[in-house]
Amino acid sequence: MVRLFEPWPIKGVTIRNRICVSPMCQYSTADGIARDWHMVHLGSRAVGGAGIVMVEASAVHPEGRITPGDLGIWTGEQAKALSPIVAFIKSHGAVPAIQIAHAGRKASTAPPFNGGHPLTPETGGWVPLAPSSIPFGNYPLPRAMQENDFSRIRDHFVSAARRALSAGFEILEIHMAHGYLLHSFLSPLSNRRTDSYGGSLENRMRFPLEVTRAVREVWPSDLPLWVRISTTDWMENGWYPEQSVSLAIELKQCGVDVIDCSSGGLSPDARIPLGPGYQTRFSSQIRQSAEIQTIAVGMITDPVQAEHILVTGQADGVSLAREMLRDPYWPLHAAQKLGHDLEWPEQYSRAKPTVR
Ligand SMILES: Cc1cc2nc3c(=O)[nH]c(=O)nc-3n(C[C@H](O)[C@H](O)[C@H](O)COP(=O)(O)O)c2cc1C
Structure with a gap:
């Protein structure tokens, strides 16, 4: 049995394999409302065989958008526009997931493909x-x-969690990574508060944990709740993997099922040693020390590499971002490479290579 294609039961949801399409901002909406682009972008990755298709960081409030074009989940209309996409993802056997986010101090910028520069209230941004x-x-x-x-x-x-549920999502992920609002509470580099929300580790974790507990209360107990964290800031005196273990233990207490282990994003000065699987060791550390299921992400591109991560117990699942942009059918191709006989969508069955 190829581990990558083993079904993954979490609470009342069984995922068909261990492959997740990592959330990826498309910066392609007007008023935060999903459109044809999102149907094709997300739908084709469900057709491509992923176990989970996670919708990009979706702002819980307009002030929490990274760019004016971000997807939103602060109105019923936005949730309604997502429901046919959710239905399509499900109809192709993938589990629909959504990441809910507030960009904090990294809000109010132009999309990366338009330069990514900060926007002021005078240039269409906000404080x-x-x-x-x-x-x-x-x-x-x-x-x-x-x-x-x-x-x-x-x-x-x-x-936002309630709206995600109404749209039919089955996995909810809270964005607590990449320097956005909740991460910026955790790191002593961005949180210098002197009240009960700053200072000690316990105080810095307080608001992210309050949000998580409140979300867990409305997110059904039989549906998985994930949290994406930056396991390290890659900065002196910043947030460290050991603190991520403490956080993961607390998140588990709040009823979180999976920690999605990313890193960085808090400081533009971070020096990140990029390379294949450069973050998987943090997933491994959290999985072992906090005894919670984890997702490994970051420069995972090759099926053998992904299989290795799972077989060696570094994670329970893998999440791929850029490689899924290069190849929406990555899971179908991975099965072929690993010698696993995976069913192709019937419309495409005549193109399926013979597995030897
Ligand atoms: C176009 C693009 C958009 C992204 N948007 C998000 C996002 O919405 N939320 C998030 O947590 N990470 C986001 N990321 C980070 C990815 O999910 C992923 O963690 C990162 O790219 C590393 O994985 P990779 O090496 O497989 O690309 C984005 C990455 C890309 C390339």
Whole structure:
């Protein structure tokens, strides 16, 4: 049995294999509403055989968008536009998942393909929010969150979770990585608060955990809840893998089922030793030390590499981003390479290579 194609039961959901399409912002909406692009982009990856197709970071509130074109989940209309996409993903045997996000101090920028520069209120942007008034690199100064912002933003996440459920999603992922709002609470480099939300590790974890607990309350107990974290900031005096283990233990207590183990994004000064599978060791560390299921992500491109990650117990599943853009049918091709006889969509069956 090829491990990559072993079914993966989590709570009441059984995923057909261990392959996840990693969330990837498309910056291609007007008013946060999904369109044909999203149907084709996400739908073709379900046709391509992935076990999970995760919809890109979807903003829980307009101020939490990275760019004005981000997908949103702050209105019923946005959820409604996602439902036919969800139905299509399901009809092709994949599990529909969505990542809900607030970009924090990294909000209000132009899309990367338009330069990615920060936008000010004068150029179509807005003032971003953060734990402390410390900018990300040369971005504009964010506003430090005040007392009433905490319950408001927590409620935005909760409403987003409810809407995701109404659209038919079966896995929900909270974005707690890449320097966005919840990650920026965790890291001492971006969180210099002196109240109960800053200082000690316990205090820095407080708001991300409050959000997670509130979301878990409305996300059905038989559906998986995932959290994506940056396992390290790759910075001196920043967030470290050991703290990620402590966080994962706390998240497990909150009813989180899977930790999606990414890294970086908090500081533009980070020096990241990029290379094949450069983050899998953090997935392995969290899986073993926190005894929770994990997803490995980051420069996983080859089926043998993916199989190796699973067989050696570094993760329970793998998530692929750029390689899935290069090849939406990666899972079908991976099966072929690993000698696993995988059913192809019947419309494409005449193109299926013979497995020896
Ligand atoms: C176009 C693009 C958009 C991305 N958008 C998101 C996102 O919405 N949420 C997220 O957590 N990561 C996002 N990422 C990061 C990927 O999910 C993934 O973690 C990263 O690219 C490393 O995996 P890879 O080497 O397989 O590409 C994005 C990456 C790309 C290339």
